[in-house]
Amino acid sequence: MKMEMNYEKMGKSRVSKEINRGAWTAEEDRKLAEVIAVHGPKKWKTVAAKAGLNRCGKSCRLRWLNYLRPNIKRGNITDQEEDLILRLHRLLGNRWSLIAGRLPGRTDNEIKNYWNSHLSKKLDPNQKPPRRAARKGGSRRPVEKETQLVESTRREVRDQRTPVTVAAATTSEGDEPSYPSFHCEADDDFFDFSNESALNWEWVSRFIEFNQLHHQA
DNA sequence: AACACTGCCAACCGCCGGGAT
DNA sequence: TATCCCGGCGGTTGGCAGTGT
Numbered sequence: 001m002k003m004e005m006n007y008e009k010m011g012k013s014r015v016s017k018e019i020n021r022g023a024w025t026a027e028e029d030r031k032l033a034e035v036i037a038v039h040g041p042k043k044w045k046t047v048a049a050k051a052g053l054n055r056c057g058k059s060c061r062l063r064w065l066n067y068l069r070p071n072i073k074r075g076n077i078t079d080q081e082e083d084l085i086l087r088l089h090r091l092l093g094n095r096w097s098l099i100a101g102r103l104p105g106r107t108d109n110e111i112k113n114y115w116n117s118h119l120s121k122k123l124d125p126n127q128k129p130p131r132r133a134a135r136k137g138g139s140r141r142p143v144e145k146e147t148q149l150v151e152s153t154r155r156e157v158r159d160q161r162t163p164v165t166v167a168a169a170t171t172s173e174g175d176e177p178s179y180p181s182f183h184c185e186a187d188d189d190f191f192d193f194s195n196e197s198a199l200n201w202e203w204v205s206r207f208i209e210f211n212q213l214h215h216q217a
Numbered sequence: 218a219a220c221a222c223t224g225c226c227a228a229c230c231g232c233c234g235g236g237a238t
Numbered sequence: 239t240a241t242c243c244c245g246g247c248g249g250t251t252g253g254c255a256g257t258g259t
Contacts, residue, residue, distance in 0.1 A: 021228080021229075022227095022228075022229090022252090023227070023228075024227090024228090042245090043244090043245095044244080044245070045243095045244075045245095057244075057245080058229085058230095058244090058245075058246090059228075059229080061245070061246085062227090062228065062229085063227090063228085065246095066227075066228085067227080094248065094249085095247090095248090096247080096248065097246075097247060097248085108246095108247075108248085109226085109227075109228085109248095110226085112248075112249085113225070113226055113227085114225095116225095116249095117224065117225060117226085
């Protein structure tokens with residue numbers, strides 16, 4: 001279902017005299033991949049310069065992470081992946097990069113897109129699509145209630161290492177999400193994602209068991 | 218056939234945190 | 239300590255493809 005990039009059709013948008021914007025060409029992809037193969041995916045400004053790309057470092061990074069990086073999984077999101085996204089979103093909110101870290105081969109951008117176009121509608125069919133929102137440069141990164149709760153909870157867990165109240169957002173049909181609490185014997189490891197590989201499915205299993213347990217309760 | 222609308226996805230924008238100086 | 243710079247992140251948008259009328 002994934003669209004193959006049509007370089008000719010996409011290449012005409014967002015043109016600037018300063019730096020290249022818009023869709024990447026096959027040639028740009030090739031140059032970027034070559035430089036990263038030699039210097040590694042870091043120092044993006046340098047990478048952009050070495051590749052001779054008239055692109056900003058950010059753009060190179062994004063292109064690499066979302067498209068050129070090895071082990072990117074192409075194709076539809078499976079039912080298992082969708083289920084996992086839903087569960088992780090319930091726990092983490094719009095922390096797409098964290099969610100993506102639990103789905104090997106999937107990018108945060110892909111998951112975010114999938115959420116916005118599929119899952120958000122599933123959860124709330126009456127919701128207006130986010131598309132064409134009347135905003136340009138408005139308030140960015142609003143701190144969501146849910147995210148705040150999760151973050152504070154994670155801090156709490158780290159600090160106290162004791163049984164804590166964990167906020168878990170649940171959404172009932174047509175309602176605003178509610179935030180019931182439940183107790184868990186959580187420890188650092190459970191919430192600390194920093195040292196784990198994306199392929200660590202054990203964590204996922206633990207989370208799902210944990211999640212199911214407390215949904216039954 | 219022509220037009221309008223919707224779905225989808227790549228890519229951009231601006232904010233923020235952290236490291237470097 | 240203050241400032242600057244860069245990378246990471248999430249929100250948003252542009253534009254093509256597909257579908258409906």
